[in-house]
Structure formats: structure tokens, C-alpha cells
Amino acid sequence: MLVMNIGNYMQCLNRQSGFTLIEVLVAVIVLSIGLVGVAGLQAVSLQNNQSAFMRSQATALAYDLADRMRANVPGANAGMYDPTAKAATASCKTATGCTTQQMAQNDLYEWDAAIATYLPEGQGFACIDSTPDDGTDASDAQCDGTGTLFAIKIWWDDNRDGVIDPRPGKTNPERLAITIQL
Numbered sequence: 001m002l003v004m005n006i007g008n009y010m011q012c013l014n015r016q017s018g019f020t021l022i023e024v025l026v027a028v029i030v031l032s033i034g035l036v037g038v039a040g041l042q043a044v045s046l047q048n049n050q051s052a053f054m055r056s057q058a059t060a061l062a063y064d065l066a067d068r069m070r071a072n073v074p075g076a077n078a079g080m081y082d083p084t085a086k087a088a089t090a091s092c093k094t095a096t097g098c099t100t101q102q103m104a105q106n107d108l109y110e111w112d113a114a115i116a117t118y119l120p121e122g123q124g125f126a127c128i129d130s131t132p133d134d135g136t137d138a139s140d141a142q143c144d145g146t147g148t149l150f151a152i153k154i155w156w157d158d159n160r161d162g163v164i165d166p167r168p169g170k171t172n173p174e175r176l177a178i179t180i181q182l
Helices: 001-017 019-071 073-077 100-118
Strands: 123-128 150-156 174-180
Touching: 001 019, 019 073, 019 123, 019 150, 019 174, 073 100, 100 123
Parallel strands: none
Antiparallel strands: 123 150, 150 174
16 A cells, blocks of 8 residues: 555656646746836836926926016016027126126026026027917027017927927927916
8 A cells, every 4th residue: 555655646746747847937927027017117107207307497497587587677578588699797796787688698698508407408488478388499489579478488308319300290399388477
């Protein structure tokens, strides 16, 4: 009887050999697929986090120019915050000060430099506009000059591929537009 039990045990072991290896291989495959999914989620999460960070930077930059315009109301109301007329003026940071126009030009110069520093392919424009949610970039801001609201528009390359192409079906830039009244 004892010999018979050992024989049955040996037969049982022979039938079971290799089954454990297949289970391990299937488990490794399932685990690998799961880890690839987790890596994909991590990549999408990082991309969305970077996009949210850039939107926060654009918001802070827009409100920075709004505050600069509020500090120089005569210059803003006179239309001196024309982005094509930006220029650095060292006297604006001294005790002697600078003119209203020089202040506006210096504000735009510093603001434009900050946009270039913090946003990839960043561009900004400030104007009087009754429809602030239009325009494709700073060269085509589509400001109509009507109304009493100032629009501050900022564009940047959200996916950081170095291309801003606003045509339909192409890589569109991210855009932020705020309106203020002085």
C-alpha cells in the first residue's frame, strides 16, 4: 500500500509539472500590461499638470499687466499701452521717474520679457476690445477698439512642440483673455 501511494504521488507530480510556470508567465504578462497602463496615466497626468501650470502663469501675467495699467491710468486711457511701442526705460526705476508714456512702454517691455520667460512661444497683446475672445496670435489680435473694456490676451504653445498654427485642424495655441475696466 505504501508503495502504491508513492507511485500515485509521483504520477500526480508528473501531471502537475509545468503548470506553475504557465501561471507565472500569465501573471507576468497581466502585471506588465497593468504597469504600461499606469505609466500612460502618469504621462497624461504630468502633461495636464504642466498645462495647468502654464495657464496659471498666463493668468498671473495677465493680471500683472492689468495692475500696471491701473497704476498708470492716464497712460492706459490715452492708448499708450500699444504693444508695438514697448521700450526699456531705466529712469522709471529711479527717484526721478519717467513720463506716463515711458512708463507704459517700460511696462510692456517688462511684461513681454516675462511672457517670453515663463510661457513657451508666449505672446501677449493689450487693447480696447468689445469681443476679447477672438484673435489667433499677437500679430492678429483682432481688437476692434470699441467699448470701455481693456482686453489682455496671451497665447502660448501648450504642447511645447515649437509650433503655433491657429488654422483649423492644426495645433492650436492656448489662449487666455481677460477684460478689465480702469
